[in-house]
Amino acid sequence: MAKAPTAKAGDHVERVIGTLNSGSAAARSRLAASWQRSWLKHGLDPGLGAAAPEVDGDRLRVGREELAEVLAVAAPKLDDLFAMIGHCGCGILLTDAKGLVIDARAGAADADVFRAWGLAPGADWSEAAQGTNGIGTSLAEERALTIHRDQHYLAQNIGMSCIDAPVFGPDGGLIAALDVSSARADQTEGFNRLIEAMVTRVAQAIEADLFRNAFPKHRIVLASGADPASAAFLAVDGDDVVVGATREARRRHGLEPTGLIRPRPVVDLLGREGGPTGLEGAERAAVIRALTRAGGNVSEAARALGLGRATLYRRMKRLGIDERG
Incomplete structure (x- = not known):
C-alpha cells in the first residue's frame, strides 16, 4: 500500500530546506535542531522517496532476546494501552534503544496500513534511518515528545503522528522507547497531547517494574x-x-x-x-x-x-x- 501524505511533499521539502539554510533556526527550535541532525549528521534527503523501513529479522531476533525482561514487563501494559486507544486507529510500538521496533499492537483493520508505513517489528525508526520522527528523536533527545505530521523530516512520513516516551533501565541508561503512532488525517494536536501524557505514564510504569525486579530484596x-x-x-x-x-x-x-x-x-x-x-x-x-x-x-x-x-x-x-x- 503506497503512502499518501496529506500535505504536498514538495512544499514540505521547501520548508525543510529553508529551515536548514537558516543559521539560527536550530538554536531556536528543537525540531529545527533535529532536522539539522537529519541533514548534516545522517545525510538524509528530506525529499527521498524511499520505501518503508524494511524488516530486519536477524536484528529483531537479537533485540527481542536482549530485551526479554523488558518485553515481559511491558507486554501487559502495552495491552492495556491498546485497549484504551486502539479503537482510535492508533498503533503501539516498543523499540530498543537504537530505534528497532521489537513489539507492536495494531487493530486488524489497521494492520496492513501500519505495515505499509513500516510501523512493524523489525523496522528501524532511528533518526539515522528516518530522520526526525517520534521514535528516533525521542531516543536522540531522551525525552517524551510528539512529532505531528509535517514536523517529520522525510516528506514520505508527513501523513502520520508519532507520540513517544523513552524508557530507562534500573541503572539509569536508555533501553527502549514507547510509541503511539497514527496516520489518521483527523487526529488533532490536542488529542496528541492527551496521548503523550498516557504514553509517558506507561513508560514510567515499565521503568518502575523493571527497577523493582532489579532490587527484589530492597x-x-x-x-x-x-x-x-x-x-x-x-x-x-x-x-x-x-x-x-x-x-x-x-x-x-x-x-x-x-x-x-x-x-x-x-x-x-x-x-x-x-x-x-x-x-x-x-x-x-x-x-x-x-x-x-x-x-x-x-x-x-x-x-x-x-x-x-x-x-x-x-x-x-x-x-x-x-x-x-
Missing part, C-alpha cells in the same frame, strides 16, 4: 518530592543505605546519571530515618552510614563517630561489618 522508597507515578524511586538495603536509583530519582538527588551509584545513607538524601530498630540496629546503622559517607575509609569514619580507629574496628567485627560497609 525497600523501594519514593525520591524526595516526587509524584508516585513518576518512577522516581530509590532502592534501600537493610542497613538504610541507598544502593540503586531510577533515572528520575538520580536527577532529583544529583546522583550519578547512569551505572552504579555511590552508596549513600538514605537519611542523607531524604532527611529521615527508617532503617534498623533497637540499640544494636541503631548502632549498626550509624556505623554503616559513617563508613558509607567516608567511602570505606575506617580512619575517617572513626573520626566522624568520635571513636578511635581500633575501637571502630572492634565494633565493626562485633556487628559483622566489613570495611566496605
Whole structure:
C-alpha cells in the first residue's frame, strides 16, 4: 500500500530546506535542531522517496532476546494501552534503544496500513534511518515528545503522528522507547497531547517494574518530592543505605546519571530515618552510614563517630561489618 501524505511533499521539502539554510533556526527550535541532525549528521534527503523501513529479522531476533525482561514487563501494559486507544486507529510500538521496533499492537483493520508505513517489528525508526520522527528523536533527545505530521523530516512520513516516551533501565541508561503512532488525517494536536501524557505514564510504569525486579530484596522508597507515578524511586538495603536509583530519582538527588551509584545513607538524601530498630540496629546503622559517607575509609569514619580507629574496628567485627560497609 503506497503512502499518501496529506500535505504536498514538495512544499514540505521547501520548508525543510529553508529551515536548514537558516543559521539560527536550530538554536531556536528543537525540531529545527533535529532536522539539522537529519541533514548534516545522517545525510538524509528530506525529499527521498524511499520505501518503508524494511524488516530486519536477524536484528529483531537479537533485540527481542536482549530485551526479554523488558518485553515481559511491558507486554501487559502495552495491552492495556491498546485497549484504551486502539479503537482510535492508533498503533503501539516498543523499540530498543537504537530505534528497532521489537513489539507492536495494531487493530486488524489497521494492520496492513501500519505495515505499509513500516510501523512493524523489525523496522528501524532511528533518526539515522528516518530522520526526525517520534521514535528516533525521542531516543536522540531522551525525552517524551510528539512529532505531528509535517514536523517529520522525510516528506514520505508527513501523513502520520508519532507520540513517544523513552524508557530507562534500573541503572539509569536508555533501553527502549514507547510509541503511539497514527496516520489518521483527523487526529488533532490536542488529542496528541492527551496521548503523550498516557504514553509517558506507561513508560514510567515499565521503568518502575523493571527497577523493582532489579532490587527484589530492597525497600523501594519514593525520591524526595516526587509524584508516585513518576518512577522516581530509590532502592534501600537493610542497613538504610541507598544502593540503586531510577533515572528520575538520580536527577532529583544529583546522583550519578547512569551505572552504579555511590552508596549513600538514605537519611542523607531524604532527611529521615527508617532503617534498623533497637540499640544494636541503631548502632549498626550509624556505623554503616559513617563508613558509607567516608567511602570505606575506617580512619575517617572513626573520626566522624568520635571513636578511635581500633575501637571502630572492634565494633565493626562485633556487628559483622566489613570495611566496605
